[in-house]
Amino acid sequence: MKVTLKIWRQSGNDKKGQFVEYKLDNVKKEMSFLEMLDVLNEQLIQKKEQPVAFEHDCREGICGTCNMVINGFPHGPQQGTTTCQLHMRHFKDGDTIWIEPFRAKAFPIIRDLVVDRAAFDRIIQAGGYVSVNTGQAQDANAIPIQKEIVSEAFDAAACIGCGACVAACPNASAMLFVSAKVSHLSMLPQGKVEAKKRAQAMVKQMDEEGFGRCSNVTACEAECPKGISVANIARLNREYLGSVFTSEVNA
């Protein structure tokens, strides 16, 4: 099939960017979206042009590295799917495909479709971990926990930190990401020890990074490749309120 790609090109953070059109023939339905871009890049290199810079790693939907907005949808039109797991069979012959980076003030553009998501790393460093020595599986198994809580925690832990939630949110809020991590850790016994501090510290870092405020639009859950639920956001609101008003912690 033939496709027309309109791709955001920007050679550096301080450079002006714009959409450039590329026409690609011989795209096979079986190709993944990123394979299709690889084919484009090979052609560009043959013509001695700069290939389109984009991030990728595992190419199997689990690392959170790949990140593009395709026709206005972070990770493309398929819900519950990362960019790397999107295949060309979801497009038709003759389609025009718009490809842009995840846009947010807190995610400055490095080049083309590559954005700097170190803000997420700093938020995790602020509290998205447990400081206890958790031991091995048998140590965890020795602590009883209710199955429903485990399932909730596991679902929240599925967050791969890709940032699609920020890209989708009209307010560029990072609440889904932060709440997924806070939920995951604070629901588990090993994470409860630092739960009060974690909620305040991670929210504080999130605010400092310049993300917007959540107004419960829920576009984040709709675009999240792992289907993380906004129930986590409600849980973070509870944790945060509880921590600010009832704990001795003052992050």
Next chain:
Amino acid sequence: MQGLADGYFVIPYTIGNFLANEIRTSSINTSLPEFEQAENEVRDRINKLLSVKGNQSVESFHRRLGKIMWDYCGMSRNADGLSKARKMIQALREEFYRDVFVPGTDKEYNPEVEKALRVADFIELGELMCVDALTRNESCGGHFREEYQEEGGEAKRDDENYAFVSAWQFNGMDSDPILHKEELIFENVELKTRSYK
């Protein structure tokens, strides 16, 4: 398989323990001669690749390397194939440094430079894997030398001569690497062969 190959289960303990011991080391001064030498070596490697300005993309070399490895250094390999593969990889390497095209410069975010450095490493690693497979004259685990098999196609191990881990030391681009053996000595358990029959 990836978990076994990249140490997913081992790294959480090894790296953590290593870093824990390093925590008292303060940041290292970058004006030390060792640092300068290392930095210059890296810069040279990058410039070497950027200055070739050939005709073939890094990706195309990566694919060709992959095909050689797939054909001759897969799970099942033999001495002829491995020797042939080694020569093919050496030729590929020569062609790589003569005809690779890396667009752009090193003064910008440039994924092609990153890819080129990686493929340069893979070419060396691929040749080493062939060398290693050639020197291990037995079948063991993911290394199946067709010349060393039992009746019915089971792996034929040679624990008397090959109960070691091979650690290879780089000895220059055009010389054979040097083998260091980490002997596998079993004190409390006996080395056995697993049978899937």
Next chain:
Amino acid sequence: MNWFTNFLSSSIGQKIIMSLTGLFLITFLIVHLTGNLQLLIHDEGKQFNLYAKFMTTNPLIKLTSYLLYASILLHAVQGVVLWQKNKNARGNQGYAKKTNRVVGTNSFAASNMAWLGIVIFVFIGLHLYQFWLQMKLGNLPMANYDGVEVKNLYAIVTQTYSNPVYVIVYVFSMAVIGFHLLHGFQSAFQTLGLTHKKYTPLIKGVGTIYAIAVPLLFAIIPVLIYLKIFPLSSFLH
């Protein structure tokens, strides 16, 4: 009180303010509705006027009214401030292609709360000018019920809604409020963390009904006044 000011300036704290003022306004609406439905009583405004007198003289009501004015202002000002901050959070360049998939709310309402709110704020300005200000400062005609003289607010209301333009403006504003509530009602609970698999569907259901029924009932009043239909009978003697 450092922790408290930190809280108020945090992203969550600012949203809590929206939520609490919003919930207060939601409560206000239903109280105001019950009061205003008395306009439809077939008694030439007697019950309504006596109610108006009560609402403007009772000290507890007066106290609550200050809270109400504060809530309106805080909700509006905070809303606009957050709206601008959030717009900036996207950065200098917006998306070429815009989409609007959501899971748990009305996407039109959710993405347009600020504009809906601004229209409501303008309506409130008009509404306060037409009635509240007249009641406070204007020269209203008086009515006499059993020897007691009260301001005849009823006359002002019926006079206003004999003009079809004001009826249309009012009905349109109620529709805007409806959309604003469609998102706002359940959003307020989500912001406060008052959610649970078991009762969130109930909250959403109640919220949807509220967002439709309350504005609808408000809107019926000027329409019926314009049509001179007064279906309710008094329970005052």
